[in-house]
Amino acid sequence: MENLYIAPTPSSPEVDFKFDQHLLALRGESYPENAAAFYGDIIKRLRAYLAGCTGQRIAVNIALAYFNSSSTKMLFNMIEAFSEAVEAGNMVHLTWYHDEEDDTILEFGQELSDDFPAIDFVNQPVRSA
């Protein structure tokens, strides 16, 4: 399966899904005009990759400094796909980076870890820039 790389823009994150290394990363800011369109294809590719995984260790790094309301919904759907992959017998280690001062992103991460307990979830504060 081919890797997926999308370069960042001021309003959309860098998507760096190295499927061959089972190492997936999202970095930057996320407020594209149409989050459903932006994330729709990404989630489709991700699901196709996950469907081919069995007993696999998958590392996910998400470091988003800001995401708008419609991106929030898409991130939730993406994490749901990881949770389903764990139920299918894989291991997902997700590191959720957030600015140490950013309670909103911290709380959203906590909510994700409550909702999807199957995922090995680490909340990682980073120092404010």
Add this chain to the structure above:
Amino acid sequence: MSSAPIVHEYGAFFELARQNRVIFYYVGYFSQNIVAAMAEAVKLQLEVSGATGPTRRKLFSSFVEMAQNIIHYSADALTPDRQDDRELRHGSVCISERDGQYLLLCANPIEIDIAEGLRQKLETLRSMTMDEIKQAYKDTLRAEAPEGSKGAGMGFLTMARDASAPLEFDFQPLHGVENTAVFYLKAAI
């Protein structure tokens, strides 16, 4: 000296902006590129103004939600109604600051038919406690996106969650344009 006519014509406008402590104002067409550029300007302005990190982030978040609402829903569009990407629509946003409190305002024309729906949605939000708003946010996150929404149906909830007081709104008939009103929304951070 030939500067007097300019002061005479525009002095009042700038004086009003100064009195209201306007730190950012834009009126015109909104596209994603324009919003991204404004977002950069707003970020810089907020850093310079000395707002704390959490306040800056809440302001930035509400600013983006307001600006993207204009891209998606203003009735004054240069792009066809059915188009849901690369849209171009008209409106205005304003940020002002007084004694450490920030006010965000936006305005855009809407079709009169949708005013009542907006009013009900916002009145409901205004009647909710912060705990109820957070719960509604969680529920909406897990629900299917509502019909007619171009996002996740979470924009107002996100603004209400970040605001320090209930969101305020108003409608004003637009003279000379049938079936159209101006929708105003105000968030205090």
